Amino acid sequence: MQRFLIIGFGKLGSSLARFLKDDVHAVVRVADPKPFDSSFKIVADQAEYSSALSKDIVNTASFIFICTSDDQIPFVARQLQSFNLKNKFVVHTSGATGTGPLKGLRRQGA
Numbered sequence: 001m002q003r004f005l006i007i008g009f010g011k012l013g014s015s016l017a018r019f020l021k022d023d024v025h026a027v028v029r030v031a032d033p034k035p036f037d038s039s040f041k042i043v044a045d046q047a048e049y050s051s052a053l054s055k056d057i058v059n060t061a062s063f064i065f066i067c068t069s070d071d072q073i074p075f076v077a078r079q080l081q082s083f084n085l086k087n088k089f090v091v092h093t094s095g096a097t098g099t100g101p102l103k104g105l106r107r108q109g110a
Contacts, residue, residue, distance in 0.1 A: 003027040005061035007053070007076055009034070012093055013067035017047055029057050058083040064110075066092040074101040085110035 004020050006013045009032040020026045028047040050057055058064070058080065066076050073092050080090065086109030090102060102110075 001025070001027055002063065003029070003061050005029050005031065005057060005064045006067055007031045007064065008067035008069075008072070009049075010067065010069075013065070016065060016067060016093075021047060027060075029061065031057060053079055053083070055083060058085075058088075062088060064088060064090045066090070068092075070094045070097045073097050077101045077105060080105055080110075081108055084108065 002024065004017075004026050006017050006020075006028065007030075009017070009030050013030065013032070017028050017030055020028050029050065030047055031050045031053050033051055048057075064080070064085075066073055068076055073094060077090075077092075081104050085105055088110050090105050090110045092102065
């Protein structure tokens with residue numbers, strides 16, 4: 001079974017989590033600094049919520065989606081650089097930001 005980590009639980013992140021849970025039947029974990037609230041209930045029955053990235057959360061994911069605002073993508077990418085990303089796929093969902101912020105993740109194996 002595929003395991004996904006979604007960083008950022010706004011409109012896109014929550015829609016992606018719902019799709020992966022309902023249609024792909026994947027294991028979904030969500031990391032978002034905002035406190036858990038009612039918007040998370042749409043996936044809460046089969047997804048784990050964390051307010052911070054941790055070794056456990058990152059290590060168990062095969063695919064990592066950065067669904068934050070454009071200005072937060074470099075910050076999240078720098079946080080991810082401290083983890084072993086070997087054989088993991090990391091993408092961001094911005095239409096305006098290039099791949100530059102993710103280049104450092106290649107050194108970690110992504």
